[in-house]
Amino acid sequence: MQLKSTQIEQLTKVFETIVNLVDEVTLKVEPEGISIRAMDPAHVALVDFEMKKEAFDEYKLEEPVELTVDLKTVVNVLKRVEQELVIKLKEGENVLVILSEGAVKKRFNIPLIESAEESLKIPGIEFETVVELDSSLFKNAIADTSIIGDYATVKVEGDALFFSSKSDENVVEIRIDKENCISFKKNDAKSHFSLEYLKDMAKVADIKTLNKAKLSLGNDLPLRLEFEGDYTRLLFFLAPRVEAD
Amino acid sequence: MLSESSPSPQRALELVYGSGSSRSMILILGECSVSYQGRAKSFLDFGERLVIVKKDGAVLVHQGASREPVNWQPPGTRPIYQAAGELFVIRAERTKAREYMKIEFRRIDLLTLKVLSDKAQLQLAGMEEDLVNAIVENPSLIEEGMRIAEKEHRTESGSVDIFGRDHAGIPVIVEVKRGNPTLSAVYQLESYVADFRRKNREVNIRAFLVAPRIPLMVKNMLRERGFEHREITLRPEFSEDNQSKLAEWVST
Numbered sequence: 480m481q482l483k484s485t486q487i488e489q490l491t492k493v494f495e496t497i498v499n500l501v502d503e504v505t506l507k508v509e510p511e512g513i514s515i516r517a518m519d520p521a522h523v524a525l526v527d528f529e530m531k532k533e534a535f536d537e538y539k540l541e542e543p544v545e546l547t548v549d550l551k552t553v554v555n556v557l558k559r560v561e562q563e564l565v566i567k568l569k570e571g572e573n574v575l576v577i578l579s580e581g582a583v584k585k586r587f588n589i590p591l592i593e594s595a596e597e598s599l600k601i602p603g604i605e606f607e608t609v610v611e612l613d614s615s616l617f618k619n620a621i622a623d624t625s626i627i628g629d630y631a632t633v634k635v636e637g638d639a640l641f642f643s644s645k646s647d648e649n650v651v652e653i654r655i656d657k658e659n660c661i662s663f664k665k666n667d668a669k670s671h672f673s674l675e676y677l678k679d680m681a682k683v684a685d686i687k688t689l690n691k692a693k694l695s696l697g698n699d700l701p702l703r704l705e706f707e708g709d710y711t712r713l714l715f716f717l718a719p720r721v722e723a724d
Numbered sequence: 725m726l727s728e729s730s731p732s733p734q735r736a737l738e739l740v741y742g743s744g745s746s747r748s749m750i751l752i753l754g755e756c757s758v759s760y761q762g763r764a765k766s767f768l769d770f771g772e773r774l775v776i777v778k779k780d781g782a783v784l785v786h787q788g789a790s791r792e793p794v795n796w797q798p799p800g801t802r803p804i805y806q807a808a809g810e811l812f813v814i815r816a817e818r819t820k821a822r823e824y825m826k827i828e829f830r831r832i833d834l835l836t837l838k839v840l841s842d843k844a845q846l847q848l849a850g851m852e853e854d855l856v857n858a859i860v861e862n863p864s865l866i867e868e869g870m871r872i873a874e875k876e877h878r879t880e881s882g883s884v885d886i887f888g889r890d891h892a893g894i895p896v897i898v899e900v901k902r903g904n905p906t907l908s909a910v911y912q913l914e915s916y917v918a919d920f921r922r923k924n925r926e927v928n929i930r931a932f933l934v935a936p937r938i939p940l941m942v943k944n945m946l947r948e949r950g951f952e953h954r955e956i957t958l959r960p961e962f963s964e965d966n967q968s969k970l971a972e973w974v975s976t
Binding site for chain 1: 746747748839966967968969970971972973974
């Protein structure tokens with residue numbers, strides 16, 4: 480197996496988002512591309528990441544492999560990679576080799592971990608309400624709500640998407656009209672979500688190539704949050720909170 | 725999971741050093757002797773026991789009866805295994821504390837290795853941190869007039885959760901446990917107090933054990949040594965019950 484890429488920043492930032500949720504992940508390297516599916520320890524959030532082989536400069540794979548790694552270590556290593564990233568497996572050993580092929584050649588050996596993971600399923604929900612918008616709008620709305628409360632109420636009412644939160648006497652409401660969205664499949668819907676998780680997910684907006692966020696919403700249903708870029712997709716599911724309105 | 729009956733010392737060595745084994749929990753049932761050298765010296769002659777080696781290096785030797793291990797090493801050791809003739813040897817050394825334990829098996833009945841998946845642990849650990857932070861933010865939870873100076877105060881025996889001073893300026897150490905503390909928590913507090921007295925030549929020091937609930941026997945032991953305790957339960961900021969789990973929407 481040998482993967483090469485010069486788009487190091489995107490991969491590093493995606494992994495940085497995932498490591499906020501979970502420490503250890505199983506990276507699947509298959510003929511179509513690489514993927515990670517993981518759930519946080521509290522079983523409240525799920526992340527599903529896919530990067531097709533076309534996103535890589537080189538993608539050589541003899542047979543599909545599953546690599547379980549300590550994601551924190553991988554993120555720290557990726558941050559030190561310059562110019563060209565090469566990922567391979569050490570011959571005959573359970574070691575992942577990450578090379579940095581710049582003016583200075585760096586080699587990092589990371590041991591693979593025995594996987595204790597069961598296979599995860601994506602919630603099979605049909606959403607009637609789907610809004611696509613610039614991910615920076617989403618990130619700002621989350622930032623605005625998190626200075627006030629612990630959880631955010633996300634709703635679609637009429638022709639607008641609302642984010643709101645409250646604490647004691649303080650209330651904040653953000654309204655994004657459908658004209659300011661990329662697409663708007665409306666159906667009134669409302670659910671509440673923990674801002675702790677939403678803040679981590681909103682950090683994806685920092686990744687320049689993933690600038691479109693697609694929110695799928697229901698009434699007291701999980702939030703489906705999708706970010707798509709060139710040959711890359713990052714998908715989150717976040718279980719709702721049950722709040723007295 | 726790997727499990728083998730009656731492996732030879734060489735075979736046992738192959739198994740424990742096999743791939744991915746560093747993350748496994750290792751269970752060895754058999755006849756062994758245990759030598760320990762540290763602050764005390766002890767030798768336990770051959771007998772049938774269960775030895776547990778955890779992925780963080782903690783080693784426990786359990787006899788057929790009694791809740792507590794007859795000997796143990798805390799996390800942080802890097803156990804080394806050897807096959808020496810007819811013996812399978814485990815050496816667990818803590819160089820910093822100059823503690824050394826050697827277990828020699830002259831017969832292994834069962835050797836089992838398994839990587840344990842235990843996500844539940846992570847959340848609970850968070851709660852212990854919360855109790856420590858709550859005390860730091862609100863020292864009056866312990867006593868009026870208390871001032872917290874430091875979290876994770878290092879001593880020779882380990883890290884004290886909280887270090888501060890009371891209203892009279894007398895040094896205070898606080899050890900926080902999230903579950904039910906056992907006698908070992910009292911010994912832990914004892915070592916910290918001894919370390920502090922040795923280092924600062926100050927005899928006057930107050931020691932507290934804090935936990936949501938403290939068994940009567942532990943309270944008695946604390947009192948005997950002149951230590952104090954507080955039973956403190958934290959109510960989480962937002963009720964965990966309000967947050968649903970994704971599993972509700974995943975069909976199995």
